[in-house]
Amino acid sequence: MATATSTTGIRRVLRALLIPLLALLSALLAGAVVMILSGDDPMAAYSGLFQGAFGDGKGWARTIRKTIPFVLTGLSVALAFKVSLFNIGASGQFVMGSVFAVAVGINFEGLPIFIHLPLALIAGIAGGMLWGAIPGILKVYTGAHEVIVTIMLNYVASLFGGWTVYAGGTQGQTPGPLWDRTAGAISETPDVLHSAQIPWLFGPPYRVHYGVFLALAAAILVWWLIFKTPLGFEMRTVGHNMRAARYAGIRVNFTIILTMALAGGLAGLAGGIETLGLNHKFAPEFGGAVGFDGITVALLGQTHPIGVLLAAFMFGALDGGAATMQFQSGVPADIIQIIQALVLAFVAAPLIIRMIFRLRQQTEQDAGSAVSTSWGGT
Amino acid sequence: MSRNAPVSAFNRLRRRYGNTMIVALALVIMAILVNLTPLKEQTWLRVLFGISALNFTLRATVPLVLGALSGILCERSGIINIGIEGMMLAGAFAGFVAKTSTNHWPLAASLIFSVAVAMAVGGLMGAVHALFSIRFRMDQIISGTVIIILALGTSSYLYNRDAIAEGKFSSIPIPGLAQIPVIGPVLFDNPPITYLALIMVVVVHVGLFYTRWGLRTRAVGEHPRAADTVGINVNRYRYVNTSLGGMLAGLAGAFLVLEAVGQFQEGMTAGRGFISLAAMIFGNWNPIGALGAATLFGYTQALQNELLLAGVTQVPRQFISMLPYVVTIVAVSGLVGRVRPPAAEGKVYETEGSS
Numbered sequence: 001m002a003t004a005t006s007t008t009g010i011r012r013v014l015r016a017l018l019i020p021l022l023a024l025l026s027a028l029l030a031g032a033v034v035m036i037l038s039g040d041d042p043m044a045a046y047s048g049l050f051q052g053a054f055g056d057g058k059g060w061a062r063t064i065r066k067t068i069p070f071v072l073t074g075l076s077v078a079l080a081f082k083v084s085l086f087n088i089g090a091s092g093q094f095v096m097g098s099v100f101a102v103a104v105g106i107n108f109e110g111l112p113i114f115i116h117l118p119l120a121l122i123a124g125i126a127g128g129m130l131w132g133a134i135p136g137i138l139k140v141y142t143g144a145h146e147v148i149v150t151i152m153l154n155y156v157a158s159l160f161g162g163w164t165v166y167a168g169g170t171q172g173q174t175p176g177p178l179w180d181r182t183a184g185a186i187s188e189t190p191d192v193l194h195s196a197q198i199p200w201l202f203g204p205p206y207r208v209h210y211g212v213f214l215a216l217a218a219a220i221l222v223w224w225l226i227f228k229t230p231l232g233f234e235m236r237t238v239g240h241n242m243r244a245a246r247y248a249g250i251r252v253n254f255t256i257i258l259t260m261a262l263a264g265g266l267a268g269l270a271g272g273i274e275t276l277g278l279n280h281k282f283a284p285e286f287g288g289a290v291g292f293d294g295i296t297v298a299l300l301g302q303t304h305p306i307g308v309l310l311a312a313f314m315f316g317a318l319d320g321g322a323a324t325m326q327f328q329s330g331v332p333a334d335i336i337q338i339i340q341a342l343v344l345a346f347v348a349a350p351l352i353i354r355m356i357f358r359l360r361q362q363t364e365q366d367a368g369s370a371v372s373t374s375w376g377g378t
Numbered sequence: 379m380s381r382n383a384p385v386s387a388f389n390r391l392r393r394r395y396g397n398t399m400i401v402a403l404a405l406v407i408m409a410i411l412v413n414l415t416p417l418k419e420q421t422w423l424r425v426l427f428g429i430s431a432l433n434f435t436l437r438a439t440v441p442l443v444l445g446a447l448s449g450i451l452c453e454r455s456g457i458i459n460i461g462i463e464g465m466m467l468a469g470a471f472a473g474f475v476a477k478t479s480t481n482h483w484p485l486a487a488s489l490i491f492s493v494a495v496a497m498a499v500g501g502l503m504g505a506v507h508a509l510f511s512i513r514f515r516m517d518q519i520i521s522g523t524v525i526i527i528l529a530l531g532t533s534s535y536l537y538n539r540d541a542i543a544e545g546k547f548s549s550i551p552i553p554g555l556a557q558i559p560v561i562g563p564v565l566f567d568n569p570p571i572t573y574l575a576l577i578m579v580v581v582v583h584v585g586l587f588y589t590r591w592g593l594r595t596r597a598v599g600e601h602p603r604a605a606d607t608v609g610i611n612v613n614r615y616r617y618v619n620t621s622l623g624g625m626l627a628g629l630a631g632a633f634l635v636l637e638a639v640g641q642f643q644e645g646m647t648a649g650r651g652f653i654s655l656a657a658m659i660f661g662n663w664n665p666i667g668a669l670g671a672a673t674l675f676g677y678t679q680a681l682q683n684e685l686l687l688a689g690v691t692q693v694p695r696q697f698i699s700m701l702p703y704v705v706t707i708v709a710v711s712g713l714v715g716r717v718r719p720p721a722a723e724g725k726v727y728e729t730e731g732s733s
Binding site for chain 1: 656
């Protein structure tokens with residue numbers, strides 16, 4: 001606490017950026033070591049990665065396109081972290097958001113876009129909120145730990161999503177309700193109607209849609225909610241000390257359920273935006289991984305909305321450049337997953353970074369990312 | 379504590395091992411009835427309790443109970459292990475790589491070597507988890523998540539799709555016992571890791587509750603300060619137990635690759651590590667309770683399999699496949715205030731004056 005007296009605003013920001021940047025650097029170095037050990041060329045890989053992400057207009061477009069869902073799933077996990085809840089369920093919420101949004105998007109022909117599109121997006125948010133609220137409710141009323149429940153719900157959501165678009169056939173099972181009748185044996189929905197598609201900001205071949213502004217708005221909204229509203233204050237209080245919050249008269253149970261629902265809503269919105277803006281349909285293989293990466297993005301962003309934006313952009317670049325990297329250098333794109341895991345490891349254990357770079361101890365920051373520590377519930 | 383015999387004995391069993399034991403017992407009795415009487419002509423009963431369902435149950439139970447034992451070892455010493463899924467996957471992949479590179483060895487030697495490698499890599503992952511949690515004071519749930527993502531990424535990155543593991547463990551019927559009707563073919567005609575898993579339940583149980591090591595492990599998990607005061611090295615116990623837990627998770631991975639499937643598939647653990655955690659909680663951090671819970675979860679997987687194969691219901695296959703996951707959620711939700719995790723779980727222990 002005493003060290004905080006001399007810090008100006010800029011120095012505080014720089015200090016907040018220090019650990020994530022060093023973590024990223026260490027992860028890239030460690031990734032290079034892994035590549036050398038398995039006989040790949042890290043220089044070729046990283047230059048391919050950079051070109052793929054920022055080499056030309058298409059590269060930038062790819063990076064931005066990939067950043068959008070990371071922002072939202074990252075915000076989803078970060079918001080839950082503020083209340084000491086660990087939302088591993090963003091991928092399930094993402095799938096539910098996609099399914100709900102597409103269900104509205106392929107129906108209701110003839111609606112004008114300014115009604116149909118918001119309706120479809122709201123449906124996506126609702127799907128995610130529903131899927132996020134379940135673990136919140138179960139935690140409050142039964143003590144079931146949200147980590148296990150959200151993970152199980154991920155599997156249930158992915159099966160549910162698979163059922164809605166199932167082409168049928170096996171053992172005479174009837175096709176799912178959202179299946180495209182003209183798709184033959186392929187399990188997918190028909191295309192979303194034009195009145196429910198998010199318009200292009202830069203059309204093909206760039207394919208960046210206006211969803212990028214929705215993601216930015218969501219980040220600002222979450223920042224405002226957490227730091228500028230009474231509700232956000234209650235959330236942070238519950239996150240810091242649940243017992244104290246209860247004594248102070250804060251509705252702890254309500255806060256937990258609401259936070260999980262909002263976190264689910266953000267991940268659901270991510271699914272809705274991807275479906276309505278980019279894929280224009282839903283198939284079982286869409287989504288999933290982006291929810292799990294939300295955890296890393298949230299931690300890398302130090303669970304702060306602005307940090308999440310930056311971290312999501314970094315992840316967008318990593319994902320955006322991965323295909324080009326594999327194409328140019330022959331290094332499997334899975335190396336990106338290893339690098340992302342290492343980033344998570346380094347950023348979650350600032351002590352490792354401090355040891356590697358011999359930085360001064362800062363107890364204030366090291367206390368950082370504490371999640372719920374036991375299965376016991378309250 | 380009245381001492382009128384069978385009722386109180388029954389209650390004591392229930393208190394110690396949870397209701398899962400009762401359910402598992404009922405299942406066994408039902409299975410014996412169905413398989414030995416004319417009842418087996420009934421399609422539904424055969425689907426629910428046939429020999430095939432029971433065999434599948436045991437096959438599905440083995441990785442779950444090994445995972446749960448892994449969790450018990452870690453958590454009884456105070457380290458939350460959410461990374462079992464990752465340790466299993468790492469073990470499975472390591473076992474696969476070891477098997478493919480020793481294909482030219484005699485089958486038994488190659489398989490045993492691969493199991494050893496799988497356990498070693500699992501143990502290494504456990505040690506890394508302990509290092510993160512203890513030395514680097516990382517949040518243990520996040521450290522577990524790191525383990526999972528790392529295992530997923532590394533195994534996909536290094537996976538060579540052309541490699542083929544030749545041969546896997548086959549059944550070893552136990553002479554005499556294997557001839558017992560129903561129980562024989564289900565319990566005493568299995569490949570070796572299955573027997574090993576059942577033996578490990580007993581070993582861990584005896585180890586935890588009847589040895590000095592077990593008493594100290596539990597002390598470290600419940601009240602590290604007191605343990606430290608009487609001269610127990612808290613963090614050493616945590617390192618050792620978490621590494622041992624990792625080895626058991628690695629064994630579960632070896633089971634998947636070398637005994638059940640025979641090959642590696644990306645992400646082949648498919649949530650088993652997490653279901654193991656639920657089994658551990660459901661079994662009240664007790665090895666025998668965990669066996670009961672794992673059997674229950676294994677049975678739901680068998681049921682899913684049998685229902686899909688028999689085609690006796692109009693319920694869409696995706697909903698049938700949800701069964702194990704939904705049952706897990708119901709199980710962890712149905713335990714309000716009835717389970718108690720080790721008291722010092724998830725907390726970093728620092729000796730006074732060290733920080």
